[in-house]
Amino acid sequence: MTELTKKRPEFRNINAFKDLTTYRLPPAGWVSILHRASGGLMFVLLPLIVWLFDTSVSSEISFGRFTSAFSSGLGFVPAWLFKLVVLAIIWAYLHHLIAGVRHLYMDVCHAVSKEFGKSSALFTLITSIALTLLLGAKLFGIY
Structure with missing residues (x-):
């Protein structure tokens, strides 16, 4: 009977120097890290x-x-x-705002699923970068 059961995955600590370079972070993880980084950047x-x-x-x-x-x-x-530097502030504000609204929406609507997390994270990343590029073009006098 034990031969028919599938072996469970083994979880271990991650070696920061060896494993982090090959680790693929999901979009929701990137949004979470960038949300903290944008908040820190705005504070600094x-x-x-x-x-x-x-x-x-x-x-x-x-x-x-x-x-x-x-x-x-x-x-x-x-x-x-x-x-x-001002463009970095613009990105930090936009990303922090959009990611914060995303987190609030997920908290209020109990929208905690893998699919929604991925799609809303991609929306957050794309929207914050697109708006930053648009405002950056204005800042640098392109239009």
């Missing part, structure tokens, strides 16, 4: 976000300084690098 860049907001609304002179940071740079930081 919060002083810049506050400065951007304060400079853009304080006065006409400070708004001129705000716009010049995007056209000619800010101090030793060139304009293209400043725009890349």
